Amino acid sequence: MSTQTGHCLCGAVAYRGKGGLHMHVCHCSNCRRWTGSPAMTLTFDDGMDILTPDNVRWYGSSDWAERGSCATCGSTLFYRMPDSGYINVSAGSLDDQSAIDGIAEHIFVDEKPLHYDFAGEAPRITGAEVFERFTGPQDGQS
Numbered sequence: 001m002s003t004q005t006g007h008c009l010c011g012a013v014a015y016r017g018k019g020g021l022h023m024h025v026c027h028c029s030n031c032r033r034w035t036g037s038p039a040m041t042l043t044f045d046d047g048m049d050i051l052t053p054d055n056v057r058w059y060g061s062s063d064w065a066e067r068g069s070c071a072t073c074g075s076t077l078f079y080r081m082p083d084s085g086y087i088n089v090s091a092g093s094l095d096d097q098s099a100i101d102g103i104a105e106h107i108f109v110d111e112k113p114l115h116y117d118f119a120g121e122a123p124r125i126t127g128a129e130v131f132e133r134f135t136g137p138q139d140g141q142s
Ligand SMILES: [Zn+2]
Pocket: 008, 009, 010, 011, 012, 013, 070, 071, 072, 073, 074, 075
C-alpha cells in the first residue's frame, strides 16, 4: 500500500495517509471561515493515521463534524465525522505535492461566493447532494 506523509507549519502535528488519495474542494461557508478560503482537502482510500494526536486541538463545527488544527501553530488540518469515520486533511499539508493529480470534485458549490472561480471540468455538486451521500435523501435539510 502506498503511503503519504504530511505535517503542519511548525511540525508538531504529523500524519500518514494510506492508499490512493483524492482531492476535493469545499466551498462551504464553514470551510471558508476556518481556512480563509475554499478548502482543498485530501481523502485516502485506506484511511489516515494522526501520528501526534496530543498536538491536535479539535473544534466541533457542527452536530456531526469536528475540525482539527495544530495546537501550537494553528494550521487548519483535519475535518472528521466521528459517526461515519470520514476524515480528510488540508491538501497543502501533504509533504509530496506531486502526489496530488488534480481536483476530483468541487462540493458545496451552492455556497461558493461570486468573487472566484476554479478552472477545469471537475464535477461540481451542491451541499444537498453531499448530505445525500452520507445520509440518504432528505427533505430540505441543510
Ligand atoms: Zn503546528
